[in-house]
Amino acid sequence: MTLERMTADVVLDPARRVDPTFFARPVVSLARALVGTLLIHRSDAGITAGRIVETEAYRGPRDLAAHSRGGLRTQRTEAMFGGAGTVYMFLLYGTSWAFNIVAGEIGEPHAVLVRALEPLVGLELMSERRRANTMLRRPNASMEAREPGPRAIRASAKNAWSLTNGPGKLCQAMGLDRTHYGATLGGPNLYLAHGTVGRIGRSPRINIDYAGDWAQKPWRFVELGNPWLSVKPRIRR
DNA sequence: GAATAGATTGTCT
């Protein structure tokens, strides 16, 4: 099912803003409820927004895939304990930031990882941010002569899919990084709005092989058939 | 299209 793309007017309509009570529900329920909502970020560089099409629930302290497994509470994981609506950012592989929304009550370290967006507003700004970041990462690229790699050229020639189809990529495109760590979702610059959604499917979470039985839990939610998904889901149920 | 290696850095053992 293809949904009609929302205009910027609709996405940014103040009446669509979700209120803080939206986040106060069990984390797996929240992960499902977030699919179809709109994420909006206003920065000095401009406004970017996208529709959430893929999420994963992490439910510490029992969930062995969660950073808060075993109740691990450190400077890194502190935001996971901050209560529903808190933003939890983390860096992994030294290269990619990931954006999470806390679900639990204060002291309950549950969070939802946003894995993919359908880009809706500010696509040019998203492209600039992605291009800059991609070129910075190219090995042996001199400061003077940096050119887009073959993959970037292919992606941009084809469509905008590589803008936000992954947790690290969407953070680059939306301009989300360590400065948002511990923020409260719902301020003037970073908030959610109500959107629309097609059929939702669920599958096991991605790249958590170390988590034993917890790796099998179907806590990843996707909008079925959406072209912006990060990894094609193996749907069960 | 699938598989693989390398990048890069904060965090924990």
Add this chain to the structure above:
DNA sequence: GACAATCTATTCT
């Protein structure tokens, strides 16, 4: 010192 809720480019098929 190991390694991670990833991304990219290369090297295959």
